[in-house]
Amino acid sequence: MTLSLSALLPDMPPSSAFQWFLLVCPAVVILSYFFTVFPHTPESLYIHPSLASLPKTSPSRLIYPDNYYDGGAYVKLPYGTVRYWLIGPEHGKRVVLIHGLSVPAIIWKDVAPKLASKGFRVLLYDLYGRGYSDAPQTTYDANLYTTQLALLLQYVGWSKADIVGVSMGGGIAAAFSAQFPHLVTDKVALIASAGLMESSDMSRTTKFLSSPLMQLVSSSYPFRLYLQYLADQKSSGSPISELVRLQSAYLPGYNPAIASSIREGPLRSLAPQFAALGRHSRKTNGSVLLIWGTADQVVPYRYAARVQTLIPHAELVTIEGGPHDITISHADEVSNALVDFLQR
Incomplete structure (x- = not known):
């Protein structure tokens, strides 16, 4: 029924x-x-490969092989594998070198050996998305970079170190020192440091290329094939510039990492972190060194004065005629200033 x-x-x-x-x-x-x-189910983090995925005969690996420095190794961290190097006497004073926006740790090619020869134990590494470190598909903000360094220090067994950063690495150094002051010994050096940049200092081309729309285009397979075609046609002459071009062409995560760093990363809006570094370093009798070139067209020399307003006790070393890539063009002056500062 x-x-x-x-x-x-x-x-x-x-x-x-x-x-x-x-x-x-x-x-x-x-x-x-x-x-x-x-x-x-939560989405898994997608991780793009690094230069390590390219053939050993790749031009990029010929310019910058993974054994470019002695003491190299890989460590797998939550956001991907990271390449690092430890050079210099094992019991020397510990110093971390942080590179900038687009060029991996090769930017320290003349400075790092000089510090090692003076008895420092130097830790170099490639930031996420550059060189031999993986490129996670995520937001490249200051927290990503400072956490990367904190985990790397833990892995190598360093409880504290002096911190040196160039360009965007300077912004990372300031943010790291503000977030993890207990991991910083007593000295921080900022070279042509980003972190306080204004949008007006960025070219329209930079803003356009880092926009989400252009990143969608540049990440497409046809566009990457076009970049590879251009990269294979003719060398730019400078090994550093050529390395940037080859990363852009052959590493699918490189351009998004650069673009996200420009939009959300440690290039701008870090005034509170610089101020916190100033307060903490003065309270603990620490010291801060600024090194800047007067001909810097990327992070103009006037930013040195702005940093000093937030860190009044910061010492400034001015290099007349020094461009932005000052660790390459004026490596001796930069190295000597760092050795003098770190040995005090």
Whole structure:
């Protein structure tokens, strides 16, 4: 025997019973869904490969092999594998060198050996998305970079170190010192440091290329093939510039990492972190060194004065005619200033 809805609701005319059914049924279904639905599985972090994925005969690996410095090794961290090097006497004073936006640790090619020869134990590494470190598909903000360094220090067994950063690495050094002051010995050196840049100092081309729309285009396979075609045609002459060009062409995570760093990374808006570094270093009798070139067209020399307003006790070393890539063009002056500062 079957029962119809009208039999269950005898006082209602068939049309009213059907209307009641249409009103109640969706509510019952929706309520049942919320009681029974299981959370979606979290998406896994996608990680783009580094230069390590390219053939050993690749031009980029010829310019910058993974054994460019002695004491190299890889460590797998939550956001991907990181390449690092430890050079200099094992029991020397510990110093971390942080590179900038687009050029990996090769930027220290003349400075790092000089520090090692003076008895320092030097830790170099490639930031996420550059060189031999993986490129996670995530936001490249200051927290990503400072956490990378904190985990790397933990892995190599360093409880504290002096911190040196160039360009964007200076912004990372300031943010790291503000977030993890207990991991900083007592000295921080900022070379042509980003972190306080204004949007007006960035070219329209830079802003356009780092926009989400252009990144969608530049990340496409046809566009990357075009970049590879251009990269294979003719060398730019400078090994450093050539390395940047080859990373852009052959590493799918490089351009997004650069673009995200420009939009959300430690290039701008770090005034509170610089101020915190100033307060903490003065409180602990620490010291801060600024090294800047007067011909810097990327982070102009006037920013040295702005940093000093936030860190009044910071010492400034001015290099006349020094461009932005000052660790390459004026390596001796930079090295001597760092050795003098770190040995005090």
